[in-house]
Amino acid sequence: MRIALAATCIADALFPQAPIATVKLLERLGHTVVFPGGQACCGQMHVNTGYFDKAVPVIENHVKTFEPVLDNEWDAVVIPSGSCAGSIKHQQAMVCERAGLPDLAKTANAVAAKTYELSELLIDVLGLTDVGAYFPHRVTYHPTCHSMRMLGVGDKPYQLLRAVEGIELVELPDADQCCGFGGTFAVKNADTSSAMLADKVTNIESTAATVVSAGDYSCLMNIGGGLNRKGSTTTTMHLAEILASTREDPTTPPAPLRAGQSGVAKAARR
Template sequence: MRIALFSTCIGDALFPDAHKATALILARLGHEVVFPPAQTCCGQMHINTGYQKESLGMIRTYAEAFADPSIDYVIAASGSCVGAVREQHVQLAQRHGKPADVAGAQQAAAKTYDLPEFLVDIAGVTNVGAFFPHRVTYHSSCHGLRFLKLGDRPYQLLEQVEGIDLVPLANVEECCGFGGTFSLKNPEVSQAMVADKARHVKDTQAEYLTGGDSSCLMNIAGALARQRTGIRAVHLAEILASTKSHPWTPDSAAYPKEKML
């Protein structure tokens, strides 16, 4: 299959390794991976902040960037952004756009998938040959859990990783408190929420926290680092891309850690 990589804003600017890992996994599975250079932000931040009509241009750009009929699927390592494309783009195109905008948004949304969805549902793969000999716990992001209904797909993939000690996270369905602009508009509430999440992560005695959204991992990792827990954050894609011959190492971690404070 020919797959287009959607890098997302936060991936492009802050956490490119998660998206590089996504491309690597897909290529190892035999897919052709392309990167349409015209892609930009999906508009989620603007839409959620109330600039819905103003986001129409970004929705058009997304549809046009991935309109090539030779592209079978668009894959991202971000349940949040994929959720926005699938849940918001068509609705806003119908509300503020023209028939061509609706058609473009529908076409793009239909072939946009989060990495765990694609691997399990489309590629039919749970074992990608990964090796990660560490104690790990998994955080379910809100968009992945509630919009995309990822269910146990991430767990299916993690359970097949050689050497991993996967431990459950208490109250895994609870939000970490980031929520994009929510953490800026409601800082006290956000801090209380991430404090709860960090406490649950610490209780697992895990070495690493993983998840499917870099924004959530950044938020939780910041709280863990400020408490000097020693627990690192690593994106799910980076674990799945790690192999015995090319292992992921803590030095490559981009999320907040003690030495950065």
């Protein structure tokens, strides 16, 4: 297959290891990955904070950038983020309709229908659960809110992780509870967010996992900050990074952040 990659803003700016691992994985599986150069934000940040009108040109750029998938220039679009995939599938067309742009809404819906979060692409489109990964480490998984509640990916990430050779996958207590990020929610409702994050960090540490994984680096950024401030030895990795790891080319879990060290610095070291 020929697959277009939507990298996401946060990955482009702070966590490029996620889209890089996505490319590495898909190419190892025999597919061609292309990176449309005109891509930028999908508009999720604007929509989630109520700036619908300002989201329109951002969404239009995204739709136009990935519209070639409708002409079979590519077979699918992949995005290593449940929240961005959720926005593309459930917000973009709605915003366009609200702005009185039915044609753009129709195109947005059509592009969204061929856009897949990574675990959706691997299982629903490519028919894979075992991608030939090798990751001999103790891992727990945080299913992000948008991937669960908006996309409904269910246990797809778990199916993929269970098939990884050497992995010790441990259940995360209260896994379905939010980590407290929610974009600007963490800023506007800091006390509530901090309490939710504290519960999540406590549950992660109870697993004694070396790595906590998720399908969204936004949530992992928040969780990583909480682990850092508590001095935890558990570190964060995107699902794609684990699935891209093989015996021949293993991915080593990053060292935990030192107290006071930022996630930006950590990303820059990778």
